[in-house]
Amino acid sequence: MHVLTLLAWADEEPLKSEYLACSVNTNPVVIRRILCALSRAGLVTSQTGAAGGSRLARPATEITLREVYRAVEPREIFSMHRQRPNQECPVGMNIEGVLEGLLSEVDAAVDGVLAEKTVAGLVEAVRPRRAAKARPRQRA
C-alpha cells in the first residue's frame, strides 16, 4: 500500500527501489520483491537499467486495494490446522468443510471493503495538510 501510494504520488515519474525503501524504511530488495508481485498482477511496470524504476501501470483511480491485496498476499490469512482432523470422529470428518465455508465468507467480506477503495484514495488520505494548505483560509 505504501509503495503504491508513493508511485501514485510521483505521478508517472519512475521511482527507484532504493528511494521507495527509504520512505518505507526497509531494504531495497524487500521493495523489489513487492514490486515484482505487483508487476505480475499488472499493477506496476518496472524498467531495468540507468534511469530505470517503477511506476503505476494503470491510473491510481482504477487500482482497487482488493487487487493490491490479492497481488501481494499469496496465501490465505486464515487457514486450517496443519494436521487433518480425526476422520473417525463425526465432528472431525465434517468440520473442515464447514470452516472452509466460513473462511470464504470472511474472505468475501474483506474483499468487499477493499474493493471499494483505490490507490488514489490512499493518496488523498495521506494529503490532509496539503488539502488544508490548498484552501486559502479556514472560514470561521
Place this chain on the structure above:
Amino acid sequence: MHVLTLLAWADEEPLKSEYLACSVNTNPVVIRRILCALSRAGLVTSQTGAAGGSRLARPATEITLREVYRAVEPREIFSMHRQRPNQECPVGMNIEGVLEGLLSEVDAAVDGVLAEKTVAGLVEAVRPRRAAKARPRQRA
C-alpha cells in the same frame, strides 16, 4: 471452532483435553492452551481432577463466532510493518494513520460476518448426515 463444536455436541457432558485432542488430531496441551483462552473469555468452564474436563459456559446458541475469534486470536491479523516508516517523507509520515483506519474497517467487516454465526450453527453444519438420518425417508 473445532473444540467448541465438540463441547456443544457433547451437550453439558464435560470432555477431557485428551479426547478433544484426539478429534482435532493434536497434542492435549495445545487444546488446553486454547481452552484456557476460551475460559478467560467466559466461553467455557473447566474443572481439574478426576471426572474433570471442560464444557460450554453458556448455551451454544448464544456464543457468537466473533467472541470465539476475539478470545483466541490475541493480535491483529493484519498489522503494520515492523519498522516505522520514514517520518521525513510526506507519505511516510501519514501512511500509518491511513492504514490503521483501513485495517479497522477490514476488522469490522470480519467481525460482522462472525457476529452473525454461533457455535450452535457450527454444530448444525457438521450434522448433515445425522439430519438426513433423522428424517424417516427422503421424500421423492
Place this chain on the structure above:
DNA sequence: GTATTTGTATCTATATTGGTTACAAACAGC
C-alpha cells in the same frame, strides 16, 4: 489417600518473514 485432570512452564522443531549480500540481465547515455 489415591488416581486423575487441568493449568502452566519449559524446551524443541518448523515455518514464515524481513533483512542482507551477490550477481546476471537489461537498459540509457555517450
Place this chain on the structure above:
DNA sequence: GCTGTTTGTAACCAATATAGATACAAATAC
C-alpha cells in the same frame, strides 16, 4: 559498442511465531 546504473532473483541469516512435547504442581472425585 562501452560504461554505469537498476531491476530481478537466488542464497543465506536472523528474528519471530506456532505447534508439539515433557514435566509437574494444584485441584478434585471417589
